[in-house]
Amino acid sequence: MQFSDLHIHSAYSDGLMWPREIAEMASQNNVKCISITDHDTIDSQYKINELSRQFGINIIPGIELSTEYNDTELHLLGYFINIHNAELQQVLSLIKDSRVKRIKDIIQKLNNLDIDISYSDIIHEGSTLGRPHIAKILVSKGYVSNTKEAFTQYLTKGKPAYVDRYKIYYKDALKLINNCNGISVLAHPGEIRKGIHLKETVKELKVYGLNGIEVFHPAHSSTQVNDYYNLSKKYSLVISGGSDYHGSHNNTVSTIGTYGLDENLTNKFLKLNFFNR
Structure with a gap:
């Protein structure tokens, strides 16, 4: 160690x-x-x-x-x-708000694919919400067998439920x-x-x-x-x-x-x- x-x-x-x-x-x-x-x-x-x-x-x-x-x-x-x-604290608050919007946009895309998932399913999964939390719910509801499959089918760039994330400029x-x-x-x-x-x-x-x-x-x-x-x-x-x-x-x-x-x-x-x- x-x-x-x-x-x-x-x-x-x-x-x-x-x-x-x-x-x-x-x-x-x-x-x-x-x-x-x-x-x-x-x-x-x-x-x-x-x-x-x-x-x-x-x-x-x-x-x-x-x-x-x-x-x-x-x-x-x-x-x-x-x-x-x-x-x-101001910058992190802005990022947090953008993450919530992103989560809701991803959920809407999944709903459009006839996947029954809601924001209330996600909010208890952590204070900084992200795609891993959605992947976990998709597994628990039986839509995919594991989180890797959730990403490869729905959540990575180019897949049907992907939404880009807000990021601050490096400078x-x-x-x-x-x-x-x-x-x-x-x-x-x-x-x-x-x-x-x-x-x-x-x-x-x-x-x-x-x-x-x-x-x-x-x-x-x-x-x-x-x-x-x-x-x-x-x-x-x-x-x-x-x-x-x-x-x-x-x-x-x-x-x-x-x-x-x-x-x-x-x-x-x-x-x-x-x-x-």
Whole structure:
């Protein structure tokens, strides 16, 4: 197990476990430092101080923002963010409203396909609603055999119930994280769409405030880890890493702490905390 795991999702977005369960698993796995980085929401962050004291682990405030970059979706992780920042709360409220509209539009498309599903079926599935929640309902109602089938038949781009998602511009996201006294990290670069030149992208993102790269991630091969590590060093960017854990039903290979940072890299990362500068 790694000393820290800085990329974990809770049931407040598209994970299966609540923050208390995550903290308990991290403690059982002897992981000393974690960050819950839910998609476009900070609802889990109001519980981390209590959980940190209860389980004796360091929990860094975090978020994962979906952004638009040259017609490509880039995910940016924000750490040490001030969750009480008014600008952050305003932006997340806008994103939340857009997600609700998207969910309702998808449901309407499914209804047009004679699939009996309603918004009331979805609203209890999490605070940050997304396609995984709809997929779960489609499985429970017997329209598909598993969530993968739900996506391949209905919910991916080009399929009959797909609706595009609102995303903030990457420059605005980097500025927002900085305005919240946070540290911005490019999430899982190995999953960025092919055709994007990573080195040039990183150079551009750094101009607008990028602080780091997620080097260690389950989707990265050993060659990619080496490349991203060297890229981080080349551009003086902090190294980050995590399991991207969503819950055992979604991810049977890795668990909390199987990917992340060792103690030395964790200490370097912690020194970036605004309040310790």
